[in-house]
Amino acid sequence: MKGISHFITGVAVGTFFPDAVHAAVAGSFILVLGGIGGLLPDTLDFKFARFIEEPDILIDPHPEQFEAQKIADEIAAGIDRVGATHKKQILKCNTMRLGPDWWQQYSIKFDTQNGEALVQLGPIVNTSQIPLPESLRVSPKGRAKIHVPLLPTYGDFVTVDIFSGPSFALEWRNDRVEIDFIPWHRQYSHSFFMALLFGTLCGALFFWMDHPLYVTAGLIGAFAVMAHVLEDQLGYLGSNLLWPLTKVRSTGMKLIHAGDAIPNFFVVGTSCMLIIFNLDRFSSPPSLDPLLYWGGLWLPFPLALIYFFVRKFRADVLKRIPLLAQQEGDLVAETQEVMDA
Amino acid sequence: MNAEILPLALYAIVGTLLASLLALIPALHVYNIAGIFILFAVSAQKFIGGDELAMLLLGMIVGYAMLNTVSAIFLGAPDDSTIFIVLPGQKYLLMSRGYEAAALTGIGGLGGIVILILLAPFAETLFGTLRAIVLPHLHWILAVIIVYMLMAEWPKGGDRGATGLARLWDAWKGLGAGILTFALSGILGMVLMYASPVPTERAFQNLLPAFVGLFAVPWVMDNILSGAKIPPQHIAKTFDAPPAMIARGVFSGALGGLFAAFFPVVTGGVGGYLAGHATAQRDDRVFIISQGTSKFLYYVGAFWLFFLPAARIVKGGMSGMLATIYTPAGYDLYYVSVGLIALCGVLSFFLLLLYSRAAVWLVQKVNYRYISIATMFLLVALVYFFTGVGGLFVMLVAVPIGWLPVLWGSRRMNCLGVLLVPITLNLAGLGPTVAEWLRLI
Numbered sequence: 001m002k003g004i005s006h007f008i009t010g011v012a013v014g015t016f017f018p019d020a021v022h023a024a025v026a027g028s029f030i031l032v033l034g035g036i037g038g039l040l041p042d043t044l045d046f047k048f049a050r051f052i053e054e055p056d057i058l059i060d061p062h063p064e065q066f067e068a069q070k071i072a073d074e075i076a077a078g079i080d081r082v083g084a085t086h087k088k089q090i091l092k093c094n095t096m097r098l099g100p101d102w103w104q105q106y107s108i109k110f111d112t113q114n115g116e117a118l119v120q121l122g123p124i125v126n127t128s129q130i131p132l133p134e135s136l137r138v139s140p141k142g143r144a145k146i147h148v149p150l151l152p153t154y155g156d157f158v159t160v161d162i163f164s165g166p167s168f169a170l171e172w173r174n175d176r177v178e179i180d181f182i183p184w185h186r187q188y189s190h191s192f193f194m195a196l197l198f199g200t201l202c203g204a205l206f207f208w209m210d211h212p213l214y215v216t217a218g219l220i221g222a223f224a225v226m227a228h229v230l231e232d233q234l235g236y237l238g239s240n241l242l243w244p245l246t247k248v249r250s251t252g253m254k255l256i257h258a259g260d261a262i263p264n265f266f267v268v269g270t271s272c273m274l275i276i277f278n279l280d281r282f283s284s285p286p287s288l289d290p291l292l293y294w295g296g297l298w299l300p301f302p303l304a305l306i307y308f309f310v311r312k313f314r315a316d317v318l319k320r321i322p323l324l325a326q327q328e329g330d331l332v333a334e335t336q337e338v339m340d341a
Numbered sequence: 342m343n344a345e346i347l348p349l350a351l352y353a354i355v356g357t358l359l360a361s362l363l364a365l366i367p368a369l370h371v372y373n374i375a376g377i378f379i380l381f382a383v384s385a386q387k388f389i390g391g392d393e394l395a396m397l398l399l400g401m402i403v404g405y406a407m408l409n410t411v412s413a414i415f416l417g418a419p420d421d422s423t424i425f426i427v428l429p430g431q432k433y434l435l436m437s438r439g440y441e442a443a444a445l446t447g448i449g450g451l452g453g454i455v456i457l458i459l460l461a462p463f464a465e466t467l468f469g470t471l472r473a474i475v476l477p478h479l480h481w482i483l484a485v486i487i488v489y490m491l492m493a494e495w496p497k498g499g500d501r502g503a504t505g506l507a508r509l510w511d512a513w514k515g516l517g518a519g520i521l522t523f524a525l526s527g528i529l530g531m532v533l534m535y536a537s538p539v540p541t542e543r544a545f546q547n548l549l550p551a552f553v554g555l556f557a558v559p560w561v562m563d564n565i566l567s568g569a570k571i572p573p574q575h576i577a578k579t580f581d582a583p584p585a586m587i588a589r590g591v592f593s594g595a596l597g598g599l600f601a602a603f604f605p606v607v608t609g610g611v612g613g614y615l616a617g618h619a620t621a622q623r624d625d626r627v628f629i630i631s632q633g634t635s636k637f638l639y640y641v642g643a644f645w646l647f648f649l650p651a652a653r654i655v656k657g658g659m660s661g662m663l664a665t666i667y668t669p670a671g672y673d674l675y676y677v678s679v680g681l682i683a684l685c686g687v688l689s690f691f692l693l694l695l696y697s698r699a700a701v702w703l704v705q706k707v708n709y710r711y712i713s714i715a716t717m718f719l720l721v722a723l724v725y726f727f728t729g730v731g732g733l734f735v736m737l738v739a740v741p742i743g744w745l746p747v748l749w750g751s752r753r754m755n756c757l758g759v760l761l762v763p764i765t766l767n768l769a770g771l772g773p774t775v776a777e778w779l780r781l782i
Contacts, residue, residue: 002618030481035485039493052509094500
């Protein structure tokens, strides 16, 4: 889900606590904790974890001396090395910045069917990823053979252009090399442990401030993080829910992709309506008629969602994209969303 | 009432034509002039009635909401509500498509008119009920918006560095600059609210020098220093925006604009930004259209709410000033106001196309650096004219704060701390305490 969906869900979670709503009327900011908790998991990942990760294979091309074949060779050699040593490697692809708003795009592809790594130069793009007209140079493509079997993964070209480039974990699993996109994402930050930790911190902070609602503050913080984690389970890739007991990200419910507009809009709209309903419900006297509110005003949101699922399942039946590819595609989309934000 | 509509319509059209000229002067806000008009109206009440004055101001705000795009895109001098349009607008300008960008915002504005007409019969129930529910909660809702603005700014660096800490520092430089910009502009806002150097008799212009310093001057200086060259511009006869794209932009902008029109301090740009996230926008054209809608509904919608017969919501500078001397009455006037918004909006759209052509001619004939230098002189002169030496001082303090995002590549939206911080604190009852900490009182 997009950041705003998680954030507003966290705020909505807080409004289910009547004492928090009453405190808010009296001037408290306790409900803000829900928003913070709602966005915390992605904040930890995209503002901290991604920079701490140490790459083993660093692709850092120069725009004037771009050699696609050399990059493809480096990537293929790295994958072969994992096959030979069974030791995990982190592959990081740096971007090429040309100026304040201009970037030289290139893209890489893991062709798991033919066992090849492919690299090609793209156009010059601005920070909104709009190509500069006629900036696509003629440049030889890179193609290198991979000599170990690969697990199916995201099958399209992954573009490397603006801000920070993507990274991949190359890991030996079930006698094949798995290419795990953006391995620092949805690990410890998206776990029950994080919900517990943030809830405890919120409670402790309010206790220290001598605020009577320290238990409520803790519960709002914990449930807001949990809401984020659970919303992410709706996608193709879940998260490492039981960290530190487990080390692998689970498979999600495969219902939506992170960047899908209608489900995100459904969550934001429903959360806003829940917030207003709860604020009204816990004030006296309530003015909203629940039947009219949920039966009439809310109706466009579930109808839009039904329309989305009907279209999605029809498309899924036709496409039959492998699960791993969908998961990695989801991660690519989510990272892109953060770049665009 | 019918016989009275014609003169009211004439006043509204005059207001639109007047605002259309004022909107071309960079950073000159319609509220600056409206304030003078209202002061004038107090002493000239036998010449102009309350309804006539209200419709004159309505026409002005419609014209301004549609046409302030021209100075933002072609002169690069934005204000608090056009700050989001400048970046894609100037990008379009550099791609020879400045006229198209201006027209797309106009299409967004026309979409905003349609939304207002559709909402008109239900607005009283909808906004009246909503206001009753959220009124005691405004402080934390604004705090939630602030937290989201700060948390949803993601790092734009961090690729290079020998160690994790070095990369983290590289990534956090921009984020830190964003937080610093917000904090400093927030403190500036507190100073302006509690110990403004702007003379008391010009208090209604209090924010003008801060906005000019935070938003307009850094952008214009950037254009002067970078020596940006404007390529030959193309006057498009058709627009590369299919109906579905326009609908998406208008829908998203309507959500943001109505949110901004209703909630205190939230500007059209911020409303559009939040709605853009909520509706998963990715296309520049959708973004520009949505900002056009959002900006239009932010200004016009807020004033329109003032005419709601029973709910009468006073939000925004225009209705705030007018409410001191006038109270609109009845459903007739409400629906007349809706009709005149549509009339003046359509007129403004055609004026927008006309003025954009003139602006295209200007940026092609005159060196853009000279235009930017002239704009800079105009900005300084305006600040001095409206707020005196005290205002110039405020502007000089605001400029380095507004320059921080330019230097560090962080979001310029963080400058809105100048509004968000003092108002949020005051709504929570903490304003005087914080002002005391800052030794402002």
